C-alpha cells in the first residue's frame with residue numbers, strides 16, 4: 504500500500520465478481536428509512552489508506568472494481584441508500600437531517616459499508632455532499648486508532664482521494680472514507696420517527712434493531728426496556744473510555760450518537776495533550792457545550808432524548824430506572840480503565856480522589872497526559888526518586904500524592920510483570936492532531952506513505968515497534984492550541 508499516489512497499484516488490481524458476498528442491508532428491509540440515491544462519481548479516484556485487518560474481516564481485496572464501487576463509478580445490483588434522521592444539535596432540535604453526504608452501499612455479513620463523501624442526497628440541505636481529503640483522512644485514522652486502543656467505534660476500511668474539486672474556505676479535493684459498522688442507527692433516527700408521529704415505523708425500527716443487533720434481548724419479558732438499558736450501558740462505557748484516554752469528540756449531537764454505543768462521526772475531535780479538563784476541541788463550540796469534562800453529562804442528556812422517544816412503549820418509571828444505570832456504569836468502567844493504568848487492584852469509588860488528584864497535578868505542571876501515565880507505569884512504585892519525581896520537580900504536592908499512591912498499592916514489591924501490565928493499559932501512540940496534520944499535508948502533495956506509516960503505528964498503540972518510535976512524542980508547541988472547525 505505504500506507508494507506515491509499515482510493511481511492504483513496494478514498488482515493490487517484483482518478483479519472479483521463485484522456483488523459476491525454483498526447483501527442489500529437495512530434499506531431493503533425498511534425502505535421508508537430513507538431514499539435510494541445514485542452516487543456522484545469522484546474523478547480519478549485512488550486509494551490513500553486501507554485497513555488490512557478490517558479487509559480480512561470483510562473478505563475484501565483492494566481491487567479496481569472495489570475502488571470504482573466506493574468512488575461511485577460502479578454500483579451493486581441495488582442503488583445506494585441515504586437514511587433520514589433528525590437530532591438535537593448543540594441543544595436545539597433540528598427536525599430533519601439525514602445522510603446528506605454519504606450512502607449505504609450494502610452489507611457484508613453483519614457489517615454495513617457506508618461511503619462518506621459520495622455526493623448530494625435528498626438530505627444535503629444545500630450542501631455539496633462531499634468530504635474533503637483532510638477530513639476523510641482524519642476519520643480513517645481515528646476510527647482505526649480508537650479501535651486498536653480498545654474503544655468502541657465505527658471503523659474505516661479505506662480512504663480514497665480524487666481530483667474532484669470541492670470548495671471550502673479554498674479549493675480542496677473530494678475524498679471518501681469507507682465507514683464500517685454493524686449499524687449506523689443514531690439516536691436521531693428514533694427522534695425523527697417519534698417527532699413526526701410515525702409510531703408504526705418507530706416501533707418497527709426498534710424491533711428491527713433488537714432482532715438484528717440485540718437478538719439476545721428478544722426473549723426478555725420487556726425487550727424494549729432491555730434494549731434501552733443495553734444502549735445506556737454501552738454509551739456509558741464508551742464515554743468512560745473517552746474520559747480515561749483523554750479523547751474529546753467535539754460534536755456530541757444526538758444525530759452523532761450510535762445505538763451501538765460506538766464513537767461516531769469524527770469532525771473536530773482531539774486527544775488531550777496536557778490534562779485540561781475544560782478543553783474545547785471544536786472551534787465552533789463557543790459555549791463549551793462539548794468540552795472534555797462535559798462529555799459524561801452530555802452522554803446522559805442525549806440518552807434522555809432517546810428515552811423520550813420510547814414514551815409510547817415504556818412507563819416513566821421504566822425510563823427513569825433505565826437512565827439511572829448510566830452513572831454507575833460510567834464510573835465502573837472509568838475506574839476499571841484508570842485502575843489498570845495506575846495498577847490499582849479492584850478499584851472502587853474511593854480511588855476517584857487519588858486519580859483526580861493526579862490529574863490535577865498533571866494539569867498544573869503542564870506535563871503530557873499520555874506520556875506521563877506511560878512513564879508512571881514504568882516507575883518502581885516502591886521507589887522515592889523516580890523519573891516521574893523529576894517531571895514534577897518542585898511540586899511538594901506530588902510527593903504527598905506519591906505517598907498516598909504507595910499506601911494504596913500496599914507497599915512492598917510489585918509483580919515482576921508490573922511494567923508490562925501497565926504498558927498494556929497505557930498507550931504510547933495516539934493520533935495527536937499534529938501527526939494527522941503531517942500525514943494529511945503529505946497526502947495532499949501526492950504522497951500517502953506517511954499516512955500509511957502512521958496508520959500502521961496506530962494499530963499498535965500499546966506495543967510500538969522500533970520504527971514507530973518517532974510517533975511517541977509530545978505535541979510540538981505550535982500544535983497545542985490547534986482547534987478544528989466542523990468545516991469538512
Ligand SMILES: Nc1ncnc2c1ncn2[C@@H]1O[C@H](COP(=O)(O)OP(=O)(O)OP(=O)(O)O)[C@@H](O)[C@H]1O
Nearest residue numbers: 600601602603604626627630631632633759768769
Ligand atoms: N458537505 C455536506 N453536504 C451535505 N450535507 C452535509 C455536508 N456536511 C454535513 N452534512 C449534513 O449535515 C448534518 C450534520 O453533519 P455532521 O457533520 O454531523 O455529519 P457528517 O459528518 O456529515 O456525517 P456522519 O454523521 O454520517 O458521520 C448531516 O445530516 C450531514 O449529512
Ligand SMILES: [Mg+2]
Nearest residue numbers: 758759767768
Ligand atoms: Mg454527523
